[in-house]
Amino acid sequence: MKLGRLNHVAIAVPDLEKATATYRDMLGGTVTEAQALPEHGVTVVFVDLGNTKVELLEPLGEGSPIAAFLEKNPSGGMHHVCYEVDDIIVARDRLKAGGARVLGDGDPRIGAHGKPVLFLHPKDFCGTLVELEQA
Ligand SMILES: CC[C@H](C(=O)O)C(=O)SCCNC(=O)CCNC(=O)[C@H](O)C(C)(C)COP(=O)(O)OP(=O)(O)OC[C@H]1O[C@@H](n2cnc3c(N)ncnc32)[C@H](O)[C@@H]1OP(=O)(O)O
Numbered sequence: 001m002k003l004g005r006l007n008h009v010a011i012a013v014p015d016l017e018k019a020t021a022t023y024r025d026m027l028g029g030t031v032t033e034a035q036a037l038p039e040h041g042v043t044v045v046f047v048d049l050g051n052t053k054v055e056l057l058e059p060l061g062e063g064s065p066i067a068a069f070l071e072k073n074p075s076g077g078m079h080h081v082c083y084e085v086d087d088i089i090v091a092r093d094r095l096k097a098g099g100a101r102v103l104g105d106g107d108p109r110i111g112a113h114g115k116p117v118l119f120l121h122p123k124d125f126c127g128t129l130v131e132l133e134q135a
Pocket residue numbers: 010037040042044055057065066068069078079080082103104110111112113117119121122123127128129131
């Protein structure tokens with residue numbers, strides 16, 4: 001398995017509109033339109049940085065996987081990092097064989113970029129939630 005580029009750093013926020021305005025108006029960032037991802041329980045905006053992205057995300061609907069995180073971090077905070085991998089199935093199987101916990105049912109799902117993604121348990125990766133995206 002070989003780790004690829006950093007696709008995005010994700011920041012969970014309580015108010016996506018406000019966070020988007022902060023990145024656009026205060027920081028001069030280039031932001032996308034908001035993208036509702038009901039199958040993932042979030043709405044996201046990407047900030048294009050050229051060599052990588054920031055993903056701003058807020059909960060969408062009941063049972064959002066980021067709700068508990070925001071209860072603990074009411075102002076928001078760094079939520080996950082997303083790395084690209086050449087073959088997400090090979091990566092998943094190697095990581096599982098090494099004892100890492102793959103979240104959900106273990107099968108990749110289509111993420112915000114229309115590519116397969118997986119999440120790895122934060123406790124197995126230096127206290128950091130890791131997302132893998134098929135390059
Ligand atoms: C895919 C679409 C889009 C994209 O980029 O394409 C996205 O990125 S969507 C992102 C939102 N979806 C997810 O995050 C899915 C994966 N996440 C999960 O399944 C949960 O968030 C989970 C299991 C990581 C945590 O859920 P929850 O907080 O409800 O569980 P616990 O309270 O039991 O937490 C267990 C343990 O982990 C610590 N924790 C939780 N979240 C994080 C985090 N983001 N970073 C680091 N650590 C985290 C939590 O504090 C608990 O630790 P403990 O010491 O036991 O208190």
